[in-house]
Amino acid sequence: QVQLVESGGGSVQAGGSLKLSCAASSGTDEIRSIAWFRRPPGKEREGVATISTRTATSYYSDSVKSRFTISQDNAKKLVYLHVSGLKPEDTAIYYCAATLGEWWLLRRGPLIDDEYAYWGQGTQVAVSS
Numbered sequence: 355q356v357q358l359v360e361s362g363g364g365s366v367q368a369g370g371s372l373k374l375s376c377a378a379s380s381g382t383d384e385i386r387s388i389a390w391f392r393r394p395p396g397k398e399r400e401g402v403a404t405i406s407t408r409t410a411t412s413y414y415s416d417s418v419k420s421r422f423t424i425s426q427d428n429a430k431k432l433v434y435l436h437v438s439g440l441k442p443e444d445t446a447i448y449y450c451a452a453t454l455g456e457w458w459l460l461r462r463g464p465l466i467d468d469e470y471a472y473w474g475q476g477t478q479v480a481v482s483s
Contacts, residue, residue, distance in 0.1 A: 356381045356472040358388075358450050363477030371438035374477060376450030378431045387457040388433045390424060391467055392446035392479075399449070401465025403435060404457040413457055413464045418444075440481045447476040 362374040376388060389404035403424040405412040412424050421439040426432065433450060451470035453460065460469040 356385060356452050358452060358472055358474035360448065360450050360474045360477040363448060363479045365480040365482065366440055368441055368481055368483050370440050370481070371436065372440070372479060374435040374437065374448055374450075374479075376433040376435075376474060378433070378452065382431055384454050385452045385472075386455055387460075387464075387470075388426070388450060388452045389457070389465060389470060390422075390433075390435045391449045391451055391465070391470075392444075393449070393476075394443070394446040397446075399467055401467065402448075404464050405433060406456055406458075407433075408456070411458070415465055437479070440479075442481050442483045445479060445481045447478050449476045450474045 357379045359377045387404050390402050391399050393399040402418045403414045405424045423436040425434045452472040453470045457464040
């Protein structure tokens, strides 16, 4: 059973940055894509970025494309989300999720949460104006 643990969240002022980490363990050899999702207060969860663990090819939602960067350290089994230029509307619980398929082959799309079977508990990001 794949286990994912997020860290790195916190409270920052608008314009600031954070580096979120997702540590994967158990059964990681089968994982092909790891994504970051977020759930803003009172809103539905949305996908922000995903990365192929084999090729490091990534995909972003339009809302974060110029400000967020997803990367990985396969040796350490870590996936990062560097978030910069933070805005109050980026306030959310950020989750990492994993799937056994390459994100470009996921039937319903690269950032659809139903395509990801394994989830972490989340890390809170709060952005003040």
